Amino acid sequence: MLNKLALSGIKHRIRDYSVLFSGLMIASAIFYMFMSLATNKSFLNSNSPAAATSFIFGFGIVLLAIITIVYVNYANTFLLSMRQKEYGMFMMLGAKSSKISRMIFVETFAIGAISTVIGAFIGVVATSFVSRWIINALDMQVKHFNSFYLPALLWTLVFFVIIFMFSAIRNSISLRRSKVLTLLNRDSQPVKIKRNGVLKSIQAFLGLILLAIGYFSMYYVGANPVFIYLGVPLALVTIVAGTYLTINSFVTAVILMLKRNTKYSQRGLNNFTLSQLSFRINDYTKILSMVSIMFALALGAITVGLGFNNQIDNVINGQNYYDVQVTNPDAAQQKRLKSLNSEKKDTYNYKTLGKKVYYRASEFKNQPLGYSSMNTQTMASKTQTTTEPAKNEGARYELMGTRLPDQRTMEAEFLSDSAYQALNAKETTTVLVKTNSFKNNLATIKSISKAEAKRYPALKTQASDKYEAYTLINGLFSGLEFMGFFLGIAFLAMLASCLMFKILSGANGDVKRYNMLYKIGTRQKVLRQTINKEIAVLFAVPAVLGVVHVLIGLQMFSKILYRPYANIEIPFIIFIVLYLGYYFLTRYLYKKIVLK
């Protein structure tokens, strides 16, 4: 009978439960998505040469696990807040508390199990969708990646079963411990008010100092990479603590200041919104700081991932000055060369004799040789030209790469016209073209490179043209970029749904307040506006802090990435759009619960 009653209770609140279910499904879907990358060793090894990758992912798993636990915890509180009154009523009617705690155990566990299974399935679908999207959008080469990966699925199921087991036990114990009356009247339990100005100002001060230390250490790590093993943990600790204190005190102080400004606060529902916020901030400090750190990590991952993509051009330009190189072009290659948008086209002849190759010095006088170099300090590539390659090591190196593989180790000499003519040896012609844009001419460049490899089979394994450099680097960086994107989106989805849940779990307590405001004559539109404002602030506070963290945190990459701040608006826009989506969803669901 009681089971039947409990079930009908669920049916009654199907909307609230659908929020709960979808949230939990999102959690397990994201967890699966992440695990499908993180547990796939062959993917990680083939896409990243760095040993750091498995460390990064290990770190990611721990972080995601912690967030998931926090998340399920919030979801659980939400569940309990919906159910306790009903269970209290059953107890009042004489149901034994052991029976009730068994019921809540079964309910929590069943909800967890169902949502995990469905969520994991959604995860498989979403993984294939997201990975295809990322790969297509960024023209990547990703190997060994499968959207369905059994170990990841098993990990997800085991992990969720364990945490739901714990929350089911916790729920049943907490229900058994609380008195019937507390359960029945939980809604009307007073909220404690804390007012301590001095402590708050000390906190604000301390918070800003800790943030400054964290920011400085990130900056310092960027300039002195050796410092990384001390600097990164130091930054992590100080920034987490600093964020917490700043949100707890600084934001409260701002709200208080606005409240004191009666011109602002005593207009419409401003005062109500401010009070809601200051009460919320007290309650939300932990989640808001967590969200802002997560926000920074996720946005940072995407930004750095895209940074690697921007890197591709820079690195390949540092490898080769010329986009294509053709040895003794035949008619077909000539035709292809013509279709390129050339910026500089140079033709050099050379003769090979014994262990040496001989160039005509005058050809370089007429067509200066282009060569590129890379500054390993700033990661910036530079292109130059020279008329005297004999005296220039960079130019000689560039020239070496333009020859066929078996002539590369030969020493080059630059002869006068007469000396060159006097040489009795076979002559080879090399045509080098620099186009106006490597990316725009990529298709033709690719066909020329493939044709060359066909004509000179040695090039198949020892190609040294720009296209070869491009495939190598694109493959390498795509993997890193893919991980960055995937990590970023998974984290974002998780943190935003965490925040959403926290806000929604408080919604039940707000129903009465909004109902009262409605009764004393507040227009629906005004009520909706105040809800929008309130939720916007709760989303904006961690976002603003997170953005600042990222902007400063990018300093850490100043030695690894060339211009880490270039094109930064792209990841930011992608991120903000997704985050805004969550804001609108939360706001919609919240209104559904609060406004009847």
Place this chain on the structure above:
Amino acid sequence: MQKIVEVQNVEKIYGKAGEKQFKALSDVNFEVKPGEFVGIMGASGSGKTTLLNILSTLDTPTSGQVEIAGQDITKLNNNQMADFRANKIGFIFQDFNLLENLTAYENIALPLALQNKATKAIKPAVMSIAEKLGLTDILNHYPTELSGGQKQRVAAARALVHEPSIVFGDEPTGALDSKSARALLDTLTKINREDDVSILLVTHDPFSASFCDRILFIKDGEIGQELKKDDSSRSEYYQEILDSLGTFAE
């Protein structure tokens, strides 16, 4: 003389046509004159709350007319209803309905802020009503720091601060101890006498009702009987109410 409230042939039926219907109010007619203190008494399920909800524009009648301060409130749209409640009506609820995250002062100021009154005008209005209700010392307290009686007086101040045409009380003493209940009723009476505020009280408590000038008894959705205080003392009136309740219930 103009009437503050005029209710004509009001009927309220719950349930759609064709389904099982329930008539909560049938052919209700009455009026409240300016400065009157009127009580509506009835047992649970008699239709008191439905009537109050209709009077306060939270619900609409199935048929009939309700005029408050010369305005037909059954013909208002949602926004107009909200504005009407904000401007013309004061509410005192049984469970206070204060916002626990605002101080007493802020709670009282809320209706004025909602009307976007100038900041300069808000403070004197709040202070004057607070003084009248003896709340000056507790204005900076949060509701959780107040006793039930104090909370209800704050709620009363909030209902009165914007000088509404009429104050509706829905069992305002229901959650109070006898001393606080008495104090609140004395305050309401004083405000009614001195400031000419019209009050309509819904209650099933004869003691609360004995503070009214006139009582309408409602039973099964119909107004059955009316009892006027006229010149009788409060205790005599209380006895009369008990007597009528005894006969009315049969």
